[in-house]
Amino acid sequence: MPDPAAPDTVAPAEAPADAHRGALLDFDDVQLTYPNGTIALSGVDLMVRRGEFVTVVGPSGCGKSTLLRIASGLESATTGIAEVRTDHVGYVFQDATLLPWRSVQANVELLAELRGHGKAARKEAARKAIELVSLTGFEKHLPRQLSGGMRMRVSLARSLTLDPELFLFDEPFGALDEITREYLNDELLRLFVERQFAGLFITHSVSEAVYLSTKVVVMSGRPGRIVGTFDVPFDMPRDPEIRYTPEYAALVGEVSHALREGHTS
Numbered sequence: 001m002p003d004p005a006a007p008d009t010v011a012p013a014e015a016p017a018d019a020h021r022g023a024l025l026d027f028d029d030v031q032l033t034y035p036n037g038t039i040a041l042s043g044v045d046l047m048v049r050r051g052e053f054v055t056v057v058g059p060s061g062c063g064k065s066t067l068l069r070i071a072s073g074l075e076s077a078t079t080g081i082a083e084v085r086t087d088h089v090g091y092v093f094q095d096a097t098l099l100p101w102r103s104v105q106a107n108v109e110l111l112a113e114l115r116g117h118g119k120a121a122r123k124e125a126a127r128k129a130i131e132l133v134s135l136t137g138f139e140k141h142l143p144r145q146l147s148g149g150m151r152m153r154v155s156l157a158r159s160l161t162l163d164p165e166l167f168l169f170d171e172p173f174g175a176l177d178e179i180t181r182e183y184l185n186d187e188l189l190r191l192f193v194e195r196q197f198a199g200l201f202i203t204h205s206v207s208e209a210v211y212l213s214t215k216v217v218v219m220s221g222r223p224g225r226i227v228g229t230f231d232v233p234f235d236m237p238r239d240p241e242i243r244y245t246p247e248y249a250a251l252v253g254e255v256s257h258a259l260r261e262g263h264t265s
C-alpha cells in the first residue's frame with residue numbers, strides 16, 4: 001500500500017523505450033568510415049517518426065548524402081545502430097533519373113514493374129500518383145518534352161506508386177529555379193499532409209528547410225555530427241505567406257547561425 005505521506009515520485013518525462021516508439025528511422029551513435037579512411041559521419045543520433053518531416057542542413061561534404069545512403073541501405077554504419085523499420089522506403093534524388101525512351105506513364109510504372117506488380121495494379125497506382133503530382137494529361141510525354149520541375153514531379157510520382165512510409169529526399173529541388181522550387185515545396189507539403197509519411201530531406205537552403213519541416217537538424221563540417229536541432233512550430237498545411245513573417249525570419253536566422261557555428265567549430 002503506498003504511503004500517502006511519501007512525496008510523489010517524479011516519472012521521467014519519456015521512458016527510453018517510449019522515446020523510440022513509432023520511429024521508422026532510428027539512428028543511434030552512427031559512425032561511418034569509407035574504405036579509403038574518410039570519416040564521413042560521427043556519433044549521429046537521429047529519429048524520424050511517421051508524420052514527422054525532418055530536414056538536414058550542413059556544409060558541403062559533411063556527410064548528408066552518406067546519411068541517406070545508410071537510410072536507404074546502400075551503405076552500412078561502421079559503428080552504431082542504423083535501423084529502418086519499414087520496407088516501404090521511397091527515394092527522390094537531385095537528378096530525376098528517368099529513362100529517356102519511356103513515357104511519363106511508363107517511367108512512373110517502373111518501380112512497381114520491377115517489384116513484379118501486375119499490369120492493372122501498376123497502371124492504377126501510376127494513374128493515382130500522376131494525379132497527385134498534377135501531371136494528368138502528360139502521361140504520353142517523353143522526359144525530354146518536360147521542364148526540370150515536371151521531371152522531378154515524375155520522379156516523385158514514381159516513388160509514390162510504392163506508397164512509401166519513409167520518404168528520403170536528397171536535394172531534389174536544388175537544381176531548379178526559385179519559383180519552381182517554391183511551387184514544388186508546396187506540392188510536397190500537400191503530399192506530406194495527405195500521406196503522413198516519415199520524411200527525411202536534405203537541402204542546402206535553410207529557408208526551404210524551415211518551410212518544409214517539422215524539425216530541422218544542423219550538421220557540422222566533416223565528419224558530420226549533429227550540432228543543433230530546431231522544432232518548427234508553424235502549422236501544417238503551411239501557409240506560403242508564412243515565409244514573410246518575422247517568426248519565420250527569426251527561425252531561419254537561428255538555424256543559419258547554428259550552421260555557421262557548426263562549420264567553424
Ligand SMILES: Nc1ncnc2c1ncn2[C@@H]1O[C@H](COP(=O)(O)OP(=O)(O)OP(=O)(O)O)[C@@H](O)[C@H]1O
Pocket residue numbers: 034035036038039040058059060061062063064065066067222
Ligand atoms: N564512396 C566514397 N568513398 C570515399 N569517400 C566518400 C565516398 N562518398 C563520399 N565520400 C566522402 O565523404 C564525405 C561526405 O560525403 P557526402 O556526399 O555524404 O557529403 P554531403 O554533405 O552530401 O555533400 P554535398 O552537400 O556536397 O552533397 C565527403 O568528404 C566525401 O568526399
